[in-house]
Amino acid sequence: MKQKxxxxxxxxxxxxxxxxxxxxVFYKKSNTPNTDIGTMVTTTPVVKGDIxxxxxxxxxxxxxxxxxxxxxxxxxxxxxxxxxxxxxxxxQVLAVLDSDTLKKDIxxxxxxxxxAKVESSETSSRSEQNVELAKAQLEDxxxxxxxxxxxxxxxxxxxxxxxxxxxxxxxxxxxxxxxxKEIKNTYESAQQVVDSYTVENGKVVATEADLKSIENSADYxxxxxxxxxxxxQTELNNKRQDLEECQITSPIDxxxxxxxxxxxxxADDTDDDKPMFVVENIDQLEMEILVSxxxxxxxxxxxxxxITADILKEESVEGIVDRxxxxxxxxxGSTERVIPTTxxxxxxxxxxxxxxxxxxxxxxxxSKDTLILPLECLQQNPDGTISVLRxxxxxxxEVIPVTTGIENDxxxxxxxxxxxxxxxxxxxxxxxxxxxxxxxxxxxxxQSQNDNDENIEDNTENNTDExxxxxxxxxxxxxxxxxxENADNTQSNSIE
Numbered sequence: 001m002k003q004k005x006x007x008x009x010x011x012x013x014x015x016x017x018x019x020x021x022x023x024x025v026f027y028k029k030s031n032t033p034n035t036d037i038g039t040m041v042t043t044t045p046v047v048k049g050d051i052x053x054x055x056x057x058x059x060x061x062x063x064x065x066x067x068x069x070x071x072x073x074x075x076x077x078x079x080x081x082x083x084x085x086x087x088x089x090x091x092q093v094l095a096v097l098d099s100d101t102l103k104k105d106i107x108x109x110x111x112x113x114x115x116a117k118v119e120s121s122e123t124s125s126r127s128e129q130n131v132e133l134a135k136a137q138l139e140d141x142x143x144x145x146x147x148x149x150x151x152x153x154x155x156x157x158x159x160x161x162x163x164x165x166x167x168x169x170x171x172x173x174x175x176x177x178x179x180x181k182e183i184k185n186t187y188e189s190a191q192q193v194v195d196s197y198t199v200e201n202g203k204v205v206a207t208e209a210d211l212k213s214i215e216n217s218a219d220y221x222x223x224x225x226x227x228x229x230x231x232x233q234t235e236l237n238n239k240r241q242d243l244e245e246c247q248i249t250s251p252i253d254x255x256x257x258x259x260x261x262x263x264x265x266x267a268d269d270t271d272d273d274k275p276m277f278v279v280e281n282i283d284q285l286e287m288e289i290l291v292s293x294x295x296x297x298x299x300x301x302x303x304x305x306x307i308t309a310d311i312l313k314e315e316s317v318e319g320i321v322d323r324x325x326x327x328x329x330x331x332x333g334s335t336e337r338v339i340p341t342t343x344x345x346x347x348x349x350x351x352x353x354x355x356x357x358x359x360x361x362x363x364x365x366x367s368k369d370t371l372i373l374p375l376e377c378l379q380q381n382p383d384g385t386i387s388v389l390r391x392x393x394x395x396x397x398e399v400i401p402v403t404t405g406i407e408n409d410x411x412x413x414x415x416x417x418x419x420x421x422x423x424x425x426x427x428x429x430x431x432x433x434x435x436x437x438x439x440x441x442x443x444x445x446x447q448s449q450n451d452n453d454e455n456i457e458d459n460t461e462n463n464t465d466e467x468x469x470x471x472x473x474x475x476x477x478x479x480x481x482x483x484x485e486n487a488d489n490t491q492s493n494s495i496e
Contacts, residue, residue, distance in 0.1 A: 038438030043424040052366040057289040063280030071267035088250045097246040109236040120225040134214045145204045149197045156190040254281040282354045285345040290338035298364045309358040317347035377425045389426040397437040
């Protein structure tokens, strides 16, 4: 019975404690002065550090000197002396073309020139003899050409046969269209050789130029003889030049970066009409970046650059602005103009490869150990000046005039005798924030909430202790009274 009574009293005590706590909270809130907490703002501290302004652009790495080697000659490639990656010297022979026919043409041209010179010294009485000699030479020439023509026809017919057979295999799905295309190109080239001869009924005949040459040989005027000799000399010089060009050479020192020709192909018949060879000086690399017309005013020859590329992992190499184009060009897909600017790699190029993409970061300006703020802190005033809003120790706004220095995409250098490191500056200030405006920040609100929570917790603990003490005293008094009553009842029962 006593234990049930005590349990009942403890329940009453708990209810009383809860009521007292609630009252304390209500008292705390009702007695807190209703002050204006001010406009909510976000702030950031002034920091001291280093700031840099850089322009970052990407482009492909290239050799500082390059040459694309092509040939206008329709002669077969007999030798390929180099492969991609080989280093070559200026004048080194890269490939050799078939020049047998050309050498015969040169010998014939030499003979013709020699003959013309002899003819020019003979008198008119020998004109008929000269004509006969010219005809004999023409006959020799036609015989050689007939032999060459017949060989060309055989070569063409053989290629036609191969083409037809291969086409049958392609139609049957055994061979690929690519192989058919290749032999078709070879066949068409052979047909061009056949078509280059003047032929009637399968026989090579003299051209109008050949007949004109015989006619001229009978002309003994000094002007005619001189003109004929000059023409033959020009023809001979051209053929000698062609013979020299049958030796395909490199015009520069460098590295073979592309080979687009194969043995057996004609020199003027390369893969996708690309140059036979590409030679680059890749010992020294550079990259041509396209600088916006809005940024070109910041770029100067001699500025340093940091070069990075995926192939370098976390490393980088140094570079320098080497050249700035005097003219701009249109940016693809935009009305903006860009200016080609060359950045030369000055650091160790080991690990870099010509043709890969790299990024150049050009250092425009830098400042060390200076005051820095985010760009969002700046406030443009109607008179053109710039200011920032500082929150002072009384949580009020102070308008601080500043001047700016170096800036980048995020931060700006600021100057003011009234600012120092650690000052709290409003981020993205609004027009309603003026000198003396009371403000608060999320940090202040959190601190205030924390203080209130601590005060409530303290009051709750104090009230709980007092109520517990009073409850204990009451329990003791009531227990004593209960025991006394039981004793009296026991004594009365004994007397009875």
